[in-house]
Amino acid sequence: MNDAAPFGSYAPTGLVRWAIERTRALPDFWPAWRLLFVLRRLAARILKGAPVDVERLGARMRLYPYNNICEKKVLFTPQFFDPEELAMLEDRIRDGFAFIDVGANIGVYALFVAARAGPAARILAVEPQPKIFDRLTHNIRLNPFGTVKAVACAIADKPGHLTMFLDPRNSGESSIKIVASSEAQMVRVPTTTLLNLIREEGFTHIDAIKLDVEGAEDIILEPFFRDAPPDLYPSFLIVEDGSHQWQSDLPGMLASKGYRLVVKTRLNFLFERI
Numbered sequence: 001m002n003d004a005a006p007f008g009s010y011a012p013t014g015l016v017r018w019a020i021e022r023t024r025a026l027p028d029f030w031p032a033w034r035l036l037f038v039l040r041r042l043a044a045r046i047l048k049g050a051p052v053d054v055e056r057l058g059a060r061m062r063l064y065p066y067n068n069i070c071e072k073k074v075l076f077t078p079q080f081f082d083p084e085e086l087a088m089l090e091d092r093i094r095d096g097f098a099f100i101d102v103g104a105n106i107g108v109y110a111l112f113v114a115a116r117a118g119p120a121a122r123i124l125a126v127e128p129q130p131k132i133f134d135r136l137t138h139n140i141r142l143n144p145f146g147t148v149k150a151v152a153c154a155i156a157d158k159p160g161h162l163t164m165f166l167d168p169r170n171s172g173e174s175s176i177k178i179v180a181s182s183e184a185q186m187v188r189v190p191t192t193t194l195l196n197l198i199r200e201e202g203f204t205h206i207d208a209i210k211l212d213v214e215g216a217e218d219i220i221l222e223p224f225f226r227d228a229p230p231d232l233y234p235s236f237l238i239v240e241d242g243s244h245q246w247q248s249d250l251p252g253m254l255a256s257k258g259y260r261l262v263v264k265t266r267l268n269f270l271f272e273r274i
Helices: 014-024 030-047 069-076 083-092 108-117 130-141 194-200 217-227 250-256
Strands: 052-056 059-063 098-102 122-126 148-151 160-166 185-192 208-211 236-240 259-264 268-273
Touching: 014 030, 014 052, 014 069, 030 069, 052 069, 059 069, 059 108, 059 130, 083 108, 083 208, 083 236, 083 259, 083 268, 098 108, 098 194, 108 122, 108 130, 108 148, 130 148, 185 194, 194 217, 208 217, 217 236, 217 250, 250 259, 250 268
Parallel strands: 098 122, 098 208, 122 148, 208 236
Antiparallel strands: 052 059, 160 185, 236 268, 259 268
């Protein structure tokens, strides 16, 4: 479980603070990344497994930068954390914004939206991994937004339960579809469909959805667009590029449903409904 100490109890100090300040100022080219790895290892040795309390992207977070690349990026190099995706998402935020973050991890996208969308927003942060879900809910509680709801389940093609493979080296690569490591642990998690989730939560429209589910994006989106009424189609989609694992032409299917590809970034496809 997360430490219940008040926010700020683990504020970075000394060499850890210095290392974080240096990495946050690094430019995006290879020699700088080599320095990043050195400074990140130095900070991890000093921290010895302790968390770090910081404000990032407009939200308070308690980060454990060890076996989760997401938390490492947010702590040390937030300037490189999906900058194009977040900028385009921010441009679309309006009053009453409805956002679903599938594969929310520790809640970066959900909290980013909450910090900008105002009190009328509705935000779901969906995360099936028990330990990461605990960190997600803790980060939500650290903030005063009151618009983010955490949901502990996996999104799949049918309700029930599935086996999830937990990658011990990077929690962000845990998957219901892929065994990323021979050391992966298994855990049974509850599942529901995207359409069931939307209906159960009473959404009447969806402004944006982000899916980061390690190659299972097709499993989620194909049944949704097969069964959902068009008035529940999201206006904007951020879909992790799992195309080498997809078993169908997901971009082609989205085009047939009225979406255009806005941009392809290093990690994601961004689609907008025409």
